[in-house]
Amino acid sequence: MKEAGHTQKSLADAVGMAQSSVWRLLDGSQGSRKTVAIAKELGVRAEWLAEGVGEMRDAGAFKSNNPESAIRNSSLRIKEIDDDETPNPDEFVEIPLLDVSLSAGNGSYELTEYSDYSLVFRRYYLRKLGVSEKNAKLVRVTGRSMEPTLHDGDIVGVNTQETTIRDGKTYAIRQGDLLRVKILIEHPDHVIIRSINREEYEDENMPRDIFYNDVHIIGQVFWSSHSW
Known part of the structure; x- marks a missing residue:
């Protein structure tokens, strides 16, 4: 499943x-x-x-053999450079991995996409999650603050259309020059930036006006890989 x-x-x-x-x-x-x-x-x-008799899948059925990503979700396929097999364009969509590039001087930033790394998701799977393919991006998790749910190096899918805080949901945010994945909880006068690993990472409480001035919500997390 x-x-x-x-x-x-x-x-x-x-x-x-x-x-x-x-x-x-x-x-x-x-x-x-x-x-x-x-x-x-x-x-x-x-x-x-x-x-439990015989092989799990028939010969030729998809199996991911990419050890780096450790992603084995049959709702997606790994895009491999120089792979001769081209997915059916009507069935699959490529989602790129994002990077954050800061512009010098004015403090602005832009989201750039790695040209050599993307995952291929089934359009049907995205539709089931209510995610438009044009708004789906990938972000790499760094650090241990979201363990045990997310580990360092895991990939999360982000719906860039969902930027309104829904309490307890997980979001990709840009804070200064950091691209972070955190739980956000909004109160009338402040916003809590929360890690899952709360034993090592305490809640960050920010006044609402400072939060919305300093933090950019890239989108809500809708999917994740998990490295072992």
């Missing part, structure tokens, strides 16, 4: 069953008449899913 980009609910909806039934399957307490439909939705062989 994780590799296919499914939650219990989205898988249940896709194959026409109750979410509670998916939960029981994960718990190992029952089988299902929907095994073939589930296997098709997840892109695996029904025999393997039901009994």
Whole structure:
């Protein structure tokens, strides 16, 4: 399910069953008449899913072999330089990795895209998340402040259309010359910039006017990889 980009609910909806039934399957307490439909939705062989027999996928099915990114989500494919295989343009969209470049003198900045690094997502997957492909960008996580959810070097997908703070959501922000990934919580008079690793990184409390003057919200995180 994780590799296919499914939650219990989205898988249940896709194959026409109750979410509670998916939960029981994960718990190992029952089988299902929907095994073939589930296997098709997840892109695996029904025999393997039901009994653990044979290969997980048929020969030729996609498997990521990029050890650097450690991304194995079948909702996307890794773009490899000089790869002769071209994804169907109607099915896939490339999302670039962002960098922040600061202009000298005036303190302004611009977001630039690495030309040699992008991930290829299924358009269907983005639509399920409510993300427009033109507003989808990638940002690399640095440091340990978002552990254990995000590790140093992980990649997150960012919806640049979502720049309004929704309490408890995670955002990519530009603060000075730093590109950061943080939880934002807005109060009437201040904004909290929060790390998941709160044992080592305390909350940052900023007056609202200073926050909106000094911090630029690039977008809300909608997806993440995870390095092991």
